[in-house]
Amino acid sequence: MREGRIISSETNRPVIYLVSDSVGETAEFVVRAASSQFNGGDVNIRRIPYVVDKRTIQETVKAAAESNGMIAFTMVVSDLQNYLLKEAKTHGVPVVDIMGPMLKGLSTLYGKEPKREPGLVRKLDDDYFRKVEAIEFAVKYDDGKDPRGLLRADVVLIGVSRTSKTPLSMYLAHKRFKVANVPLVPEVEAPEELYMIPAERCIGLSIDPDQLNEIRRERLRSLGLTARANYANMERILQELEYAEKVMKRIGCPIIDVSNKAVEETASVVLDMLRKGGSRS
Structure with missing residues (x-):
């Protein structure tokens, strides 16, 4: 079995940064549901909502690297997505694209590309x-x-x-x-x-x-x-x-x-x- 990452946060809990170009509720719901399968879901979640610039991404990746944490994101803007993935790879931070696979699947189903517009779920709500x-x-x-x-x-x-x-x-x-x-x-x-x-x-x-x-x-x-x-x-x-x-x-x-x-x-x-x-x- 592969050895897991060493958790070094002051609370001795895994730190997960949720990066979103909207509120970030979707990311938090998915992360909490998944983390419940590991030690009762005892995880330190830090939500970073309304991310629209690369500087915020840089700061978040740096914080995740320092806390030995990971990043989960629900951003739909391609430019910011790619930048986050690149920064995370550079700093050795694990990153999970929560919406990416679903968007790809729906693109095939609908036969067209997604709108890539942040906050549409909130608008529907x-x-x-x-x-x-x-x-x-x-x-x-x-x-x-x-x-x-x-x-x-x-x-x-x-x-x-x-x-x-x-x-x-x-x-x-x-x-x-x-x-x-x-x-x-x-x-x-x-x-x-x-x-x-x-x-x-x-x-x-x-x-x-x-x-x-x-x-x-x-x-x-x-x-x-x-x-x-x-x-x-x-x-x-x-x-x-x-x-x-x-x-x-x-x-x-x-x-x-x-x-x-x-x-x-x-x-x-x-x-x-x-x-x-x-x-x-």
Whole structure:
């Protein structure tokens, strides 16, 4: 069996320098997982994040040589990779390229070279958490549950019942927009917060009365209720739509007719409005 390197650190533990052009979390996770196979993973990890210059690499290699340690890295910029490998070889420091083999394998699989752009995992993580936050927001402020959310929303959807406010809110949430929605009912005064937000951040949803009547009748049937209920009464529907139109005109918000439109179609119109209005994409 080949004799291992002599550990000379003051803590008598192996020293591993993690060099990354991003945060270095991936390298640390892999190193800790691997080191757990040796004496319970008792290793001295020193993370060197956001490495973008050769001087930092020089200093790290020197420190690793002096501590009789090793280097593991996740840098994707070829120039810095090659420089690190060259310096490590010159100073006799063991070095492990954690991402290299995977990048090579994926290059073969995709038939193209990687982007070589640092921090893409972090960007993907940020995007994911923004989406989760937007979905949680849509659930919390669905159906007018808490008017305070209207002031924090990227967009507020208003309309009578069965104009697809909730599914549209969830669709937009998956696009990372914080959406609140408010049902408009003649007997319930619209929340004052609706008149406090910029008109362009509020979008009214209208619908053809006959189509709404059919949608509501079908809804009642699915619930095992009679289609003669006031909910699906045409006179009642016209009353609700008239009230909703008054509220929308008072706000001065844009209005989308959702008649015969799939949620995806309406969402496309909303997204176009938001982008033209300068909201974030």
